[in-house]
Amino acid sequence: xxxxxxxxxxxxxxxxxxxxxxxxxxxxxxxxxxxxxxxxxxxxxxxxxxxxxxxxxxxxxxxxxxxxxxxxxxxxxxxxxxxxxxxxxxxxxxxxxxxxxxxxxxxxxxxxxxxxxxxxxxxxxxxxxxxxxxxxxxxxxxxxxxxxxxxxxxxxxxxxxxxxxxxxxxxxxxxxxxxxxx
Ligand SMILES: CC(C)(COP(=O)(O)OP(=O)(O)OC[C@H]1O[C@@H](n2cnc3c(N)ncnc32)[C@H](O)[C@@H]1OP(=O)(O)O)[C@@H](O)C(=O)NCCC(=O)NCCS
Numbered sequence: 001x002x003x004x005x006x007x008x009x010x011x012x013x014x015x016x017x018x019x020x021x022x023x024x025x026x027x028x029x030x031x032x033x034x035x036x037x038x039x040x041x042x043x044x045x046x047x048x049x050x051x052x053x054x055x056x057x058x059x060x061x062x063x064x065x066x067x068x069x070x071x072x073x074x075x076x077x078x079x080x081x082x083x084x085x086x087x088x089x090x091x092x093x094x095x096x097x098x099x100x101x102x103x104x105x106x107x108x109x110x111x112x113x114x115x116x117x118x119x120x121x122x123x124x125x126x127x128x129x130x131x132x133x134x135x136x137x138x139x140x141x142x143x144x145x146x147x148x149x150x151x152x153x154x155x156x157x158x159x160x161x162x163x164x165x166x167x168x169x170x171x172x173x174x175x176x177x178x179x180x181x182x
Contacts, residue, residue, distance in 0.1 A: 001148040003128045006092075006121040010146060012110035017070030020115045023060040028053075030066065030074050031096075038098035041135055052096070053079065062123065067099070067112045075103040078112050080119035083129065092125030097139065109142050117146065134160060137169070144171055 014020070028049040035044045053060060067076030081095035094116055099109050120128055130148065132139050150161045152174060165171050 001130055001132065001143050002091075002151045003117070003146065003148045006117055006126060006128060008147075009114055009117050009121075010110075012107065012114055014067075014111045015106075015108075018108065018111075019068050020065050020112060021068060022062070023057075023064040023066070025057070027060070027064070027066065027074075031064070031077050034066075034074060034077050034100055035096060035098045037100050038104075041133065053081075063119065065112065065115055065119065067108060069103065075100045076108055076112050078109075078116045080116045080123065082125070087129060090126045092120035092123065092128045094120075094128055094130040094143075097142070104138070109138075110145070113142060113146055134164060140164065140169055140171075144169070149174070 029046075031049050032044060032046055035048075053064065063081055064079045065077065066074040067078075069075045076097075076099040078097040079093075079095040081093040083089065083091040083093050087093070094113065097109060097113065097116075099112070117128060128148075129151070130143065132143065134140070150157065150171060150173060152158050152161070158173065161171060161173050165173065
């Protein structure tokens with residue numbers, strides 16, 4: 001999915017006592033715990049954080065965010081990463097969004113994603129992309145809410161998104177009018 005600009009971001013306030021902070025030393029383990037708890041669709045090993053994000057502290061401090069609950073415990077994470085695999089430098093990447101299950105469904109992903117997109121803009125990116133999967137219904141709704149659109153690159157992409165639209169996802173497909181499929 002893509003967001004072709006980082007202007008006019010929706011705003012969501014954090015509930016009292018919640019905050020968003022940047023990566024601190026030791027947070028690779030925090031991240032691993034959070035994504036292991038949240039992500040039911042893939043196994044996440046202890047090495048995954050290093051494999052995906054490397055070990056450059058300054059980069060992590062700038063780009064990896066944690067949502068903290070009252071008391072300071074991290075209950076969510078998302079990363080304002082950069083493009084790879086042919087994406088130009090303009091494109092920032094929203095990477096590994098996760099809210100711990102006991103905090104899901106309370107709207108907390110929205111101020112977190114807002115902070116990530118603002119961070120991408122601060123870091124000089126002008127657009128954002130992300131890669132997700134059709135089983136991640138809550139994530140799809142979240143990204144649509146933030147103005148991300150389907151990126152139809154391969155022939156099968158349209159049929160996948162059409163199925164999601166038919167299943168009730170409020171998505172407007174390019175060249176399909178406003179959310180209606182005949
Ligand atoms: C995706 C995720 C971060 C959303 O976090 P959350 O704080 O629970 O989501 P919110 O409460 O802010 O809701 C976001 C949207 O998802 C919808 N949603 C939340 N839970 C849902 C569920 N179980 N089923 C369907 N939609 C759901 C909400 O209604 C909202 O959409 P709306 O604004 O159109 O009403 C969280 O579900 C998660 O960590 N999932 C596992 C990891 C994952 O899939 N990450 C995304 C990788 S691309």
